[in-house]
Amino acid sequence: MKAFDYARAASLSDAVGAPACLIAGGTNLLDLMKLEVETPSALMDITRIGLNEITAEGDGLRIGALVTNAACAADPQVRQGWPLLSRAILAGASPQLRNKATTAGNLCQRTRCSYFMDNRSACNKRRPGSGCAALGGINRNHAILGTSDACIATYPGDMAVALAALDAQVKIEGPGGSRRIPLREFHRLPGDDPSRDNVLQPGEVITSVLLPAPVEGRQIYRKVRDRASYAFALVSVAAVLRIEDGTIVQAQLAFGSIAHKPWTDPRVDTLLVGERPSKALFDKAADLLLEGAQGQGGNDFKIPLARRTLAAVLAEATAE
Amino acid sequence: MKDSYDNPDERNLLDHTRQGVIGQPLDRPDGPLKVSGQAPYAAEYDRPDCAEGVLVGATISKGRVRAINRDAVLGMPGVLAVFSAPEMLRRAAQGGAGEAPMQDVRQVEFPLQPVALVVAETFEQATHAAKALKIDYDDQTGKAVLMPSPDKAEPAKDPVESGDLDAALKDAAHVVDVTYTTPGHASAAMEPHAAIAEWDGDRLTLHGSLQMVKYNVKELADSVDIPPENVRIVSAYVGGGFGSKLGISHEAVAAAVASRQLGRPVRVVMTRQQVFQAVMRRSETVQHIRLGADADGRLSALGHEAFVSNLPEESFSEPVLQATEFLYGGENRRLALNISRINRLTAGSVRAPGEAVGMPALEAAMDELAVALHLDPVELRKRNVPDEVPGQGKPYSSRKLVEALDAGARAFGWDRRMPLPCQRREGEWWIGMGMASAARVNILAKAEARVTLRADGTVLVETDQTDIGTGSYAILGQIAAEMLGQPIDRTTVHLGDSLFPQGAGSGGSWAASSTGSAVFRACEEIRAELARGLNCAPDDLQLRDGMVWVEGGEPRPVTDLMDGDIARVGRIEPGELMEKVKQATYGAFFCEVAVNAFTGETRVRRMTGAFGFGRVLNAKTARSQCLGGMVWGIGMALTEELQFDDRDGHLTNHDLAEYHVPVHRDIPEMEVLLIEERDAAASPLQAKGVGELGICGAAGAVANAIYNACGVRLRDFPMTPDKLLAELPDPFAGPT
Numbered sequence A: 001m002k003a004f005d006y007a008r009a010a011s012l013s014d015a016v017g018a019p020a021c022l023i024a025g026g027t028n029l030l031d032l033m034k035l036e037v038e039t040p041s042a043l044m045d046i047t048r049i050g051l052n053e054i055t056a057e058g059d060g061l062r063i064g065a066l067v068t069n070a071a072c073a074a075d076p077q078v079r080q081g082w083p084l085l086s087r088a089i090l091a092g093a094s095p096q097l098r099n100k101a102t103t104a105g106n107l108c109q110r111t112r113c114s115y116f117m118d119n120r121s122a123c124n125k126r127r128p129g130s131g132c133a134a135l136g137g138i139n140r141n142h143a144i145l146g147t148s149d150a151c152i153a154t155y156p157g158d159m160a161v162a163l164a165a166l167d168a169q170v171k172i173e174g175p176g177g178s179r180r181i182p183l184r185e186f187h188r189l190p191g192d193d194p195s196r197d198n199v200l201q202p203g204e205v206i207t208s209v210l211l212p213a214p215v216e217g218r219q220i221y222r223k224v225r226d227r228a229s230y231a232f233a234l235v236s237v238a239a240v241l242r243i244e245d246g247t248i249v250q251a252q253l254a255f256g257s258i259a260h261k262p263w264t265d266p267r268v269d270t271l272l273v274g275e276r277p278s279k280a281l282f283d284k285a286a287d288l289l290l291e292g293a294q295g296q297g298g299n300d301f302k303i304p305l306a307r308r309t310l311a312a313v314l315a316e317a318t319a320e
Numbered sequence B: 001m002k003d004s005y006d007n008p009d010e011r012n013l014l015d016h017t018r019q020g021v022i023g024q025p026l027d028r029p030d031g032p033l034k035v036s037g038q039a040p041y042a043a044e045y046d047r048p049d050c051a052e053g054v055l056v057g058a059t060i061s062k063g064r065v066r067a068i069n070r071d072a073v074l075g076m077p078g079v080l081a082v083f084s085a086p087e088m089l090r091r092a093a094q095g096g097a098g099e100a101p102m103q104d105v106r107q108v109e110f111p112l113q114p115v116a117l118v119v120a121e122t123f124e125q126a127t128h129a130a131k132a133l134k135i136d137y138d139d140q141t142g143k144a145v146l147m148p149s150p151d152k153a154e155p156a157k158d159p160v161e162s163g164d165l166d167a168a169l170k171d172a173a174h175v176v177d178v179t180y181t182t183p184g185h186a187s188a189a190m191e192p193h194a195a196i197a198e199w200d201g202d203r204l205t206l207h208g209s210l211q212m213v214k215y216n217v218k219e220l221a222d223s224v225d226i227p228p229e230n231v232r233i234v235s236a237y238v239g240g241g242f243g244s245k246l247g248i249s250h251e252a253v254a255a256a257v258a259s260r261q262l263g264r265p266v267r268v269v270m271t272r273q274q275v276f277q278a279v280m281r282r283s284e285t286v287q288h289i290r291l292g293a294d295a296d297g298r299l300s301a302l303g304h305e306a307f308v309s310n311l312p313e314e315s316f317s318e319p320v321l322q323a324t325e326f327l328y329g330g331e332n333r334r335l336a337l338n339i340s341r342i343n344r345l346t347a348g349s350v351r352a353p354g355e356a357v358g359m360p361a362l363e364a365a366m367d368e369l370a371v372a373l374h375l376d377p378v379e380l381r382k383r384n385v386p387d388e389v390p391g392q393g394k395p396y397s398s399r400k401l402v403e404a405l406d407a408g409a410r411a412f413g414w415d416r417r418m419p420l421p422c423q424r425r426e427g428e429w430w431i432g433m434g435m436a437s438a439a440r441v442n443i444l445a446k447a448e449a450r451v452t453l454r455a456d457g458t459v460l461v462e463t464d465q466t467d468i469g470t471g472s473y474a475i476l477g478q479i480a481a482e483m484l485g486q487p488i489d490r491t492t493v494h495l496g497d498s499l500f501p502q503g504a505g506s507g508g509s510w511a512a513s514s515t516g517s518a519v520f521r522a523c524e525e526i527r528a529e530l531a532r533g534l535n536c537a538p539d540d541l542q543l544r545d546g547m548v549w550v551e552g553g554e555p556r557p558v559t560d561l562m563d564g565d566i567a568r569v570g571r572i573e574p575g576e577l578m579e580k581v582k583q584a585t586y587g588a589f590f591c592e593v594a595v596n597a598f599t600g601e602t603r604v605r606r607m608t609g610a611f612g613f614g615r616v617l618n619a620k621t622a623r624s625q626c627l628g629g630m631v632w633g634i635g636m637a638l639t640e641e642l643q644f645d646d647r648d649g650h651l652t653n654h655d656l657a658e659y660h661v662p663v664h665r666d667i668p669e670m671e672v673l674l675i676e677e678r679d680a681a682a683s684p685l686q687a688k689g690v691g692e693l694g695i696c697g698a699a700g701a702v703a704n705a706i707y708n709a710c711g712v713r714l715r716d717f718p719m720t721p722d723k724l725l726a727e728l729p730d731p732f733a734g735p736t
């Protein structure tokens, strides 16, 4: 680990614009620092600046950036109105990690691509211009949608997939003021600059995540993984679906671990609405979703897996 | 008494002693110390002025270190020295090697092989400098063999051949001809490899995390070129070994070399990643299995040919066929083990070398035969239990295979199994049951232990035997307490210090029965001494709670017969019985799985294991060992796999986040049945080894249950969703 300066922010204003790398729970950042994948020369600890409450805002909910994953998942309001979020968080990591991990840190967690975490390998995300060792390498956990020649990594997290399905917003405070963006636009596709995972600008701090009013209907988070717990998703599906008189009247779907961001495709949601559930419909939805999907060898299976997981979730959500 | 164990001890003395602690499910005395942080592990000894060393791995896959740019890092804060001494190890020693000759660490044979050690005042400084160290290589990666190449394999030993396999297969009513593959495995012990070395003149003391101290002393002495008498090793608590700590490895020798040079203690702790990359792997295997049976399912033909790999010249080859040699009949047979050479880290002993991977493949092939025959898989096994070891004419010692099959089947409810696949569906899940036999060779190893009955009646046991989390502290104390008639809380056990008599070490499941036998024999000598005082035969002595008497006589304090401590060293060595009879442990696994019809995820719903391994010395630690083995078996079946990048041969999943061993949620209801058994041919305790038995076949039961659930027969472990997915039936179709 490279030596670094450490300071603790007393308030949000200390953190905004600080020429330092923010550290919250540290569960991702410290691992990467030990590997010297990340080598910040200064750390700003933001765990004592508040922003650790969950409060009602209109019909929706404001989740402070520093609310721990454990606290968020256990919160009665969250479990009541947005159980999808609670389920997605609980499907991730381990209790120990969730006790430390924070809402904002979770959104900003980096990819689990093994070449990204190994300084010897070529990696455009870690060292722009060096190449992408995952192409032609071990890429079982890599993306099938929205990839580029520069990078095929996934965003590996669970919580953000639920937030994408719920159409949450991210509130950001920067040196030039605050802004609010849809979560669906927070993470980027790699394009020709995979070094940037998301749209945060230097000096910006996430302050909260805003949930819109609860949606009635079924909320399902389905995470497919190699072992029953403590494993990243191979594919995950977050679904909010409302059925009336046997017809789907609302559908909000998001997919995890298949792209560089929680993947949403409004065309799929639109396709489902107004239809009666059937195997044929699920197939059509999967066809649309996976239209441009491309495997890289080791992850080819994610294409049929995404199809089948989508079918399982839709079948469950629309079952009598 | 001769040291070697040549004649079965059928007195079953431990059935007649009076204390009543043998076999009891007593807690491990080290347990509370461990969970409260009071049991020091190798790296945790507080040594004043201790410097910290961090190993540096090669960034090439093959070649030679040309130059190391020491100067650049010597100027970094806290950095004391950079070593790349010829004594340092590039390969860890194999279990029982007893030597670790000069290897020239600058010759690179596999990616991330340790080539240097950076020592600094603090761990962080050393880590950072180790990352910054620039090394110039003569890079011959282009000449490295990066993928296993079975086509270039050579026999690892002479094949076992009898009869005419091909002809028998041609004549057989039913034939199974299949190839199973298993990937490389990591030992994945919780405690990483760690050592603190310090010198006093020409004497070296090493606190290490090691399984077999008496060999490790010789290996360490050899590597730093001093007489073994000048080496002391302390390995009192070990956070798991699973084979990876059998031989001395990189951290210990590097610490010793650096400490000698710097004149102060040096600690070297390998990172989790380094342990995965550099120490020891289990070889991947390709196993071609051919079974031929008559219409009743009696085997006439048995072929098992395996391909494994290792570094050039390495003597170890995963003994895949070890149990195939004796488990089932089939007079026409060919068993062949072949090895090819590769530039990957050393392949060596990992959790039940041989049977751990050979048995699941054999047992899955047997399941395929049962399907072909429309015969119950349990019945198929029972029909093939041979009278004597095929081709050797050798008798078996006590063998509880059939009893375990029956008891396990009964406890599990095997009769509720659907004979055909795709019959049971619960929601999204296909439910199925599978079984497999368990078998593991039994070994009695040379061992010594000192037992002292002290003047105050308390008992002390001392041996360099280690306890790697398995229960040696508990069991050795129980044997002594039982034999000398003292309550267990008046018995103390000191282990893992080379100053003590040489135990068997922890490996090959032999610790409890071998070192236990040495303790037993030491106690026998003490009993003989006491018997002289009472003028009776030693076996007539009655001892309990510190009192001694002969049948019908008046109990009196045993201390009345003593004037001072009585200390004896007990010794045992393998003798003729190891050769004359086939000794092994046996059992059976039964497992119920659920396979998700949509996603191909497999979850084990319950598992039962029934095991016979001679006398149970401690029912709790024995059960824990069996449980642990079954847990590893589930991991082997479903998740565990070393993933190497074939382009440069480096290991890509080198930590516990990505190398998936089972977590709590993967482990359901587990039931362990211990079958009552005495095996007098195995040891004077009538006990055999138990540590590894629980894994030997377990993954086969899971694989067979997957087939029974959903009709997919995978032959490539681990059985991850991606592999199952391709063959699963339409999820919307119900049971057939």
Ligand SMILES: Cc1cc2nc3c(=O)[nH]c(=O)nc-3n(C[C@H](O)[C@H](O)[C@H](O)COP(=O)(O)OP(=O)(O)OC[C@H]3O[C@@H](n4cnc5c(N)ncnc54)[C@H](O)[C@@H]3O)c2cc1C
Binding pocket: A021, A022, A023, A024, A025, A026, A027, A028, A029, A030, A031, A046, A065, A069, A091, A092, A093, A094, A097, A100, A101, A102, A103, A104, A105, A106, A107, A108, A109, A156, A157, A158, A159, A200, A204, A205, A206, A207, A230, A231, A232, A233, B657
């Ligand atoms: C073994 C393991 C298994 C895991 N499994 C899963 C899993 O299955 N599913 C899953 O979803 N996750 C998983 N995780 C990831 C875990 O969820 C993240 O590590 C965690 O959420 C990160 O939160 P943190 O507060 O610790 O972030 P930190 O490590 O403190 O920070 C992470 C990043 O976020 C930035 N950051 C933090 N707060 C802010 C802020 N307010 N504004 C702007 N930037 C900020 C930091 O600068 C840093 O770059 C796993 C992690 C580990 C180690």
Ligand code: SF4
Binding pocket: A111, A113, A114, A115, A116, A122, A123, A124, A125, A126, A131, A132, A133, A134, A135, A150, A151, A152, A153, A194
């Ligand atoms: S996939 Fe992305 S993160 Fe992985 S090696 Fe390629 S560029 Fe780096």
